[in-house]
Amino acid sequence: MNERLIHDHLMALARTAEAAAHGVTGEVAEAARRAHDALRAGRTLFFCGNGGSAADSQHLATEYVVRFARTRGALAAVALTVDTSILTAAANDFGFEAVFARQVEALARPGDVLFLHSTSGRSPNLLRAAEAARARGVTTIGMLAGDGGPLADLVDLAVVVPTAVTAHAQELHIALGHAICDLVDAAWADDPADDQHGGGAEAVALLASLRRREKAQTLWYRALAARAEDHGDAELSERFNGLHADEQHHLSRLTARLLELGVQPDDLREVERPLLPEGDWTPAVQEREDGEVAAYEEALAPGVLDDESRAVVEEILASERQHARSLGGKWMPA
DSSP states (O other), rough: OOOOHHHHHHHHHHHHHHHHHSSSSHHHHHHHHHHHHHHHHTTTEEEEEHHHHHHHHHHHHHHHTSSSOOOOOOOOOOOOOOOOOHHHHHHHHHHHGGHHHHHHHHHHOOOOOOEEEESOOHHHHHHHHHHHHTTTTOOEEEEEETOOHHHHHHEEEEEEEEEHHHHHHHHHHHHHHHHHHHHHHHHHHHHHHHHHHSSSHHHHHHHHHHHHHHHHHHHHHHHHHHHHHHHHHHHHHHHHHHHHHHHHHHHHHHHHHHHHHTTGGGGOOOOOOOOOSSSSSSSHHHHHHHHHHHHHHHSSSSSOOOOHHHHHHHHHHHHHHHHHHHHOOOOOOO
């Protein structure tokens, strides 16, 4: 085999990489900032491209969903190149130029980010995808080469590597994609509002789920206290009121932490009206408290919660375990 050819390829790539290092680092840093800000706000990164660029799209989405160089919570990223049923249906019904735009219209939301990988900047399906993204308020970032093509003028941010050689463009696109992911990971670790191991958006979603459980518990115990009082059983009503007070404290702790993480008060106004048990109340009480313990234990799995959120959950778990241990005795009106 011709070792000289291998040497020449690598040296040409090195020269192109050096030129990119002097020419596109600012754009790459800005792409990382936009990706991080979107993920921090609970948004999604989307990736698309054709051929080798389609493979890059799948590769880079994986780095966010699974991990890159640091262990942290999963981040929301989707490659629009993988669902063969959608791709073939869209191509068959609307033409190949619609295969990505149709998915953007269905899946993307304002504040999301769409990365478009193209060595030519001229692929009709990428041009259509960029237009669909702009119409939906989605930030677009082009990973391009050469003169950037028409796509450079359609995207919000163009990262144009200085080469007309397709292979070198794709090689640098994956390297720069890794650099963006590395920057996002580093910013995630440095941001106190994000989990030092996991994702801020994932932590918020988990805490919000626990808060909904606590809201239901407070309403449930308050209703049982009222029912016991209606039966003339003051002792049992007092017991339920004590549990209600504990659950109300748990609810307040979770609410305060969510507000600290940037959740808006209007997003916490949902109200659940749990159904009260019929017949013997005892199994229902035990089942709900066991469910509370299990939910909080699961929430403490590694890689999701930041230290402050973990401390709140551990405090509530200790209380819920105490509830579960003390459930013996009377739970029905006299």
